[in-house]
Amino acid sequence: MAIGIEALLLVGLGGSIGACLRYLVSGTVPLLKGLPTGTLLVNVIGSTILSTLTFLSEPYASFHLINIGILGSFTTFSTFAYESFKLLEEGRTALFVSNITLNLLLCLSGVYIGQQITSLI
Structure with missing residues (x-):
């Protein structure tokens, strides 16, 4: 699959x-x-927006700009994992569990909300 210069510039x-x-x-x-x-x-914001755009299931010209570029660098899984x-390393086990639980549940909720938004459109 060849990557076009226009797509590369939009992602950047x-x-x-x-x-x-x-x-x-x-x-x-x-x-x-x-x-x-x-x-x-x-x-949570990134999960909600990405799922809303994805569940629309219609190709759009801004896919490279928004989904891959903006949302790809806006969401922070690596930061989430490090934090x-x-x-855990600091012995703050309750916060460790809370952080993982909230990120997982709220981001999955964001995906569900995105799907529900598209069903209204």
Whole structure:
């Protein structure tokens, strides 16, 4: 599969936008009793938007820009994994479990919400 220059540029542009949005959102949301809520928030927002666009099941020109570029760099699974590991390493087991549980349940809820939004369209 050949990657076109236009698609590559759209992914790059979207990636820089998503990275900046991630920095702004996760950097401004305070910890909630030690829980990294900024990362949780971007993961939930990203899951909801990505699933809404995907469940629309219609091809659109902005796929590379939005899905791969913006949302790919906006969501933060690697940060989530690192922050979870640090909580465990620091002996904060309750926060470790809470962080994993909330990310999993809320992001799956975001996917469900995205699917429900598309059924209304």
